[in-house]
Amino acid sequence: MLTIGQLADYAGVTSKAIRHYHERGLLPEPGRDSSGYRRYTAKDAVDLVKIRTLANAGVPLARIKDLLDADSDALTAAIAEIDHNLQDRMAQLGRIRDQLAQLRGGERLFVSPEVADYLDDLRELGVSERQRCLERDGWILMQTASPEDASLWLAEKRELMADPEFRVLYLEHDAAYEWSPSDPRLPALADRTRNWFAHHDSRSETRPVHNPAIARLAAQSQPGASSPAWDRLTQLLKGQ
Amino acid sequence: MLTIGQLADYAGVTSKAIRHYHERGLLPEPGRDSSGYRRYTAKDAVDLVKIRTLANAGVPLARIKDLLDADSDALTAAIAEIDHNLQDRMAQLGRIRDQLAQLRGGERLFVSPEVADYLDDLRELGVSERQRCLERDGWILMQTASPEDASLWLAEKRELMADPEFRVLYLEHDAAYEWSPSDPRLPALADRTRNWFAHHDSRSETRPVHNPAIARLAAQSQPGASSPAWDRLTQLLKGQ
DNA sequence: CTTGACCTTGCCCCTAGGTCAAGGTCCGAC
DNA sequence: GTCGGACCTTGACCTAGGGGCAAGGTCAAG
Numbered sequence: 155m156l157t158i159g160q161l162a163d164y165a166g167v168t169s170k171a172i173r174h175y176h177e178r179g180l181l182p183e184p185g186r187d188s189s190g191y192r193r194y195t196a197k198d199a200v201d202l203v204k205i206r207t208l209a210n211a212g213v214p215l216a217r218i219k220d221l222l223d224a225d226s227d228a229l230t231a232a233i234a235e236i237d238h239n240l241q242d243r244m245a246q247l248g249r250i251r252d253q254l255a256q257l258r259g260g261e262r263l264f265v266s267p268e269v270a271d272y273l274d275d276l277r278e279l280g281v282s283e284r285q286r287c288l289e290r291d292g293w294i295l296m297q298t299a300s301p302e303d304a305s306l307w308l309a310e311k312r313e314l315m316a317d318p319e320f321r322v323l324y325l326e327h328d329a330a331y332e333w334s335p336s337d338p339r340l341p342a343l344a345d346r347t348r349n350w351f352a353h354h355d356s357r358s359e360t361r362p363v364h365n366p367a368i369a370r371l372a373a374q375s376q377p378g379a380s381s382p383a384w385d386r387l388t389q390l391l392k393g394q
Numbered sequence: 395m396l397t398i399g400q401l402a403d404y405a406g407v408t409s410k411a412i413r414h415y416h417e418r419g420l421l422p423e424p425g426r427d428s429s430g431y432r433r434y435t436a437k438d439a440v441d442l443v444k445i446r447t448l449a450n451a452g453v454p455l456a457r458i459k460d461l462l463d464a465d466s467d468a469l470t471a472a473i474a475e476i477d478h479n480l481q482d483r484m485a486q487l488g489r490i491r492d493q494l495a496q497l498r499g500g501e502r503l504f505v506s507p508e509v510a511d512y513l514d515d516l517r518e519l520g521v522s523e524r525q526r527c528l529e530r531d532g533w534i535l536m537q538t539a540s541p542e543d544a545s546l547w548l549a550e551k552r553e554l555m556a557d558p559e560f561r562v563l564y565l566e567h568d569a570a571y572e573w574s575p576s577d578p579r580l581p582a583l584a585d586r587t588r589n590w591f592a593h594h595d596s597r598s599e600t601r602p603v604h605n606p607a608i609a610r611l612a613a614q615s616q617p618g619a620s621s622p623a624w625d626r627l628t629q630l631l632k633g634q
Numbered sequence: 635c636t637t638g639a640c641c642t643t644g645c646c647c648c649t650a651g652g653t654c655a656a657g658g659t660c661c662g663a664c
Numbered sequence: 665g666t667c668g669g670a671c672c673t674t675g676a677c678c679t680a681g682g683g684g685c686a687a688g689g690t691c692a693a694g
Binding site: 155156160161163164195196197199200203204207208210211229230233236237240241243244247248250251253254255257258263264290291292294295297298299 | 435437490
């Protein structure tokens with residue numbers, strides 16, 4: 155006959171846990187000795203090990219209770235299912251490990267794979283880190299607010315970027331971030347931008363987001379996302 | 395700018411969880427619009443995905459909070475450690491799957507490997523299922539109460555079982571469970587048992603547990619563990 | 635103007651126990 | 665015989681990571 159502490163050591167649990175199982179009706183309350191101590195039998199030890207095995211497998215105590223009363227077939231089926239869950243869980247842990255690895259340096263976690271590819275292309279083109287951050291945040295907002303629209307816009311933006319002239323304009327806008335607001339290149343850039351859109355405005359009238367300032371618009375809420383030169387550029391584009 | 399529900403959908407969590415992270419100081423409270431609704435930026439989305447990635451990896455929220463503020467080196471180290479834990483966890487799940495498989499039919503879960511081997515040997519010898527259950531329960535009690543003594547006793551019991559005469563007696567005691575208490579074989583069996591011990595009592599005087607009734611003694615606490623014939627046998631052995 | 639879907643705060647509920655408190659008990663040592 | 669330390673008893677409160685509900689405010693469409 156065992157005390158609660160001996161039984162707990164045997165099964166590798168605390169006595170508190172055993173009392174918890176009594177409260178939940180998982181393990182029947184054993185008889186008491188003359189001083190009121192619980193006294194356990196080998197059967198209790200066997201039951202407790204079963205309980206722990208199932209609990210370690212992630213089975214909720216309420217379900218373990220049912221399982222202990224269930225017949226052999228039901229138990230076999232339940233164990234098969236639990237084992238399946240364990241396998242799923244292991245596979246899931248593998249995926250979580252991949253995601254965890256991406257947490258260091260990757261941005262693929264935050265956007266759809268298509269957008270991630272697009273951002274990779276931007277890097278290839280020589281777009282600045284800053285600009286890519288703005289783009290990323292813009293796409294996050296768009297994807298979140300309306301995933302299907304974002305997908306359409308991404309296709310159109312890719313079309314734009316396929317045009318070498320547009321790419322030049324885009325890169326120059328990127329570089330202009332650090333210019334002085336009185337830089338003489340700004341009016342010229344504004345002119346060429348307006349000019350380009352005049353020749354390609356079939357869709358851009360209905361969807362004004364497709365100009366190179368898209369990231370600036372999307373990121374306006376973030377402090378420090380613009381610069382004096384960009385503000386001036388926005389004025390020049392809007393003013394005329 | 396996103397509402398809490400949009401942000402929640404983006405990250406695959408509930409709005410309640412996001413508020414929970416605000417309360418815990420994991421995610422800063424964003425600004426409110428004119429009607430008091432929270433309004434989120436892309437940065438919040440990025441932070442939330444980081445939080446979820448770490449939380450999915452099993453990192454407690456309190457530690458995630460520290461990690462988000464930590465510098466890059468500390469973060470890298472922490473991620474390495476978390477990844478290690480994940481690997482451990484996966485290996486552990488594999489072990490739990492093994493144990494789960496043993497739950498169907500195996501008794502190896504409940505006793506030490508040595509005792510499990512001994513129980514297997516009993517089956518080979520033709521010992522009944524009932525008797526093996528009694529033995530198992532006896533060994534569980536012994537192991538739990540005093541593992542090192544149990545190990546010694548097991549060695550001695552194995553020595554006894556190495557003697558063909560003892561094995562015959564043991565099997566006959568096993569079979570006697572179902573005899574009638576007035577069966578004429580009982581007194582004869584008691585005689586032969588006493589006789590055997592008279593010739594081999596070098597140790598059994600100090601350790602009376604080593605007679606074939608060991609399981610009966612250990613299992614006395616369990617109702618229905620004895621039978622009329624066994625009770626009679628005990629009387630016969632004790633009486634003279 | 636209503637309806638349904640959203641948002642707000644606040645409260646209690648869950649699992650699987652851990653921890654602390656305030657005692658009663660057992661056992662070996664002195 | 666009694667002392668100390670390790671064990672046992674019950675009970676109450678605490679934790680993480682939210683879920684669910686109440687009671688209301690807001691928004692956009694029909």
